[in-house]
Amino acid sequence: MTPQTPRFAANDADALPLFAVPEDGLEAFLAARPAEQGAWLRSTGFAAGLGELALLPGDGGGLAGAVAGLGDAAAQARGRFHLAGAAARLPQGTYRLDSPLTGPALEAEALGLLLSTYRFDRYRAQAPVQAGFVAPAGVNATRVEALAAGEFLTRDLINTPAADMGPEALEDAVFALAARHGATASAVRGDDLLAQNFPLIHAVGRAGPQAPRLLEMTWGDAGPRLTLVGKGVCFDTGGLNIKPGASMGLMKKDMGGAATVLGLAETIMALNLPLRLRVLIPAVENSVASTSFRPQDILTARNGLTVEVNNTDAEGRLVLADALALAAEADSDLLISMATLTGAARVAVGPDIAPFYTDDGGLADEIAAGGAAGADPVWRMPFHAPYEKMIEPGIADLDNAPAGGFAGSITAALFLRRFAGGARYAHFDIYGWQPADAPARPKGGVGQGARALLGALPQVLGL
Template sequence: MDVSEVPMTRWQDAFEEPDETPDAPCPIWLVPSAGAAAWVESELPGAADMALRMGFSGELGQTLMTSDGLLCGVGEGRDPLALGAAASAVAKGSYQLASPLKGQALHLATLGWALGAYRFRRYLKASEGVRLVWPEGVDRARLEREAAATYLARDLVNIPAEDMGPSDLAAATSAIADRTGARLSIVEGAALAEGFPLIQAVGRAAATPSKLIDLTWGKDDAPKITLVGKGVCFDSGGLNLKGGRSMGLMKKDMGGAANALALASMMIAAELPVRLRLLIPAVENAVAGNAFRPGDVFRARNGDTVEISNTDAEGRLVLADALCLAAEERPDHIISLATLTGAARVALGPDLPPIYSTDETFAQCAHKEGEALADPLWPMPLWSRYDDFLRSSIADVNHASANGFAGSIVAALFLRRFVPSTIAYTHLDLYAWTPAARPGRPMGGEAMGIRALFAALDQRVR
């Protein structure tokens, strides 16, 4: 099978129009855990005996098929994507939301269904899925851009590195450009080696040539927003080689690029009044005789010398050169997204990406929107005291700290060095992976923080 010709996963396959349903769809009832038995007895008395026998308690993610329809537990009601549990649990067929919802609650429930219905089938035989009758009152354009962006990010992360190297990532970006009229340029070869020495150093041992992907869209006189996504398509750790268990998920080390591209697609689809630029340094961190080494010193694009202390901290190096390029045209705001540190996961776990920003108002807005949209971000400080951890005796900066303290903060501080203080800078240290399935979030590649960032950007520029 030539997987390059297999289409990306379609969010539209999770829905059908009311007039497309040949038979009566199965109703879905959202049941809270508080008083679940009484709720079923009152609203669906015919299902009460079965619910009791099967121990249905309305717990979040719990589902039960009855003669009166599908019961879907929403727990305490704190997860607006709870309907996603039904999409991932039920058999193929047509379903219809029976519980009365309106406004934001209806939108997020419908989005939850779309995200829960996602299946990564690129390497599997085709099979029918589940479909929800499109609920009346849902903003189709908004749901389309959110679901499509999430599916795009998930697909890009889930595809193995053999089929998602730098060239494939460039092709995925080119497909977005072709569809939207965005402008695309690729820096590679001698031009990359000359202009982006850190990107070149990280990727030089790989059989797959490195690239700097550069997409622009929008009017030149609009506010300039630049996204930078870490595109390490596979990270072996380099000469600081990872153990096999740690290396197993490293196809997801381009999750920052996947999320940045997904966010860019949302911004274009919504026609935000901005001049958007997307930069993706796409590399593979491999091992060979010409691999870069601990102790090497390289000169970044802006002229700063950088001492290498650990080749497994390569993401911040490729981002540094891309940030230098981003800053050269003085945009209004630069936002980087990267699967950067394990320290962020130690501090906040896999579900909650930290957000760092020199624009505190923007970070707080993104945090607030994330809470409302079930797309959480947690503000973290750019604690300047820890700049001392990056001191080098032989170069302008050491790219990683040796003491192990505050790893996510220190990485963000390193990146901040390459953005002038006159330009607003925001950084997300995300995981881009769901390690255990939850409602609306199947195990695997994940979009994180992009709906929150979009909402904050939308407020900023409109």
């Protein structure tokens, strides 16, 4: 799989203007335009509503540019990447943004313009043509391109069906990413997982058509240590507690945690941030076979904790447990896990918000601030200690699927915390999927939480 490389167009003097106009600035804008353009916009009924787009006629029947509406503050509060929705409808060509926006708002819209150029065309005979954009003045183009490249990688990985994105292909993606940035990658596969004490990863993945594996990538030789752990369940049937067909339909995205940490790693390395990065991905398929792990099995994790399996469809926390236990054996200044872990998180906050858990108030504040600045909505959820007893079944140390259905995202997060050691830690329970087309976010795989984390790193790690 060849990754897409989102780029702003070169500083093209012939680029057409794309004017961004708020509703309360429309009259002033019309008055400043040539008379024929102002008359044209009035005659078409252009009102600068959010998402509106009007093309400006030029001499000889050509195109002189376009105008996109920014609406008002109330409309803007109900979404993000406001210009991207209009920009996606532009005719082919190169455009230069002319906007009253500044600072983080301008950077977010510039990112939205680049994200609007994403197309998943691996299985299409012909890719659609699209507009290109010049980097707006005042925007750090290198940073925005790195953010978009990370998001494109995440989307490509999630969107690829499991037939072409099993554990082997996910391993290939890790090694290819490492090669692009001079990082080091390695893998522990199959029965070697048992020999090297990753019993939960082996148990979950042993029935799959491809051998389970633990993937590792390291980069950087100085600075604070950041460890990212991503759930890489390349397809999830539910195992012997098999999912109904309607619930299995999107399970190619169950490696969305792995895809998101790889996208974040792409951005970190492209920006050459002064830190030491470690990425750990347990890559498995949760399949049905005579070798599948079973309900009521008791498994012993890498760190010695025993787990009673009360639902084989709660497998993500099992494979993450071994990876987190490995991470806890070395020093990390910040340890992050990301996973498409629970349906309970979707019930709580819907598909658009990434809930996260941490005991560290300062870290939570920085992640929230990073999410607000990066147009990456997140919400802190509680590690609620009184619920610890819900994950303690009595027959073993831990229960992977407490009965009753209450607080499912919280109990999963509490389960993972048992394996994270004493590091500064946060866990993200993401969805990884955009259920319907939205500005800069076509239906399909999507990253969540990565930009929030990236924005938090300077303060959290002292970069």
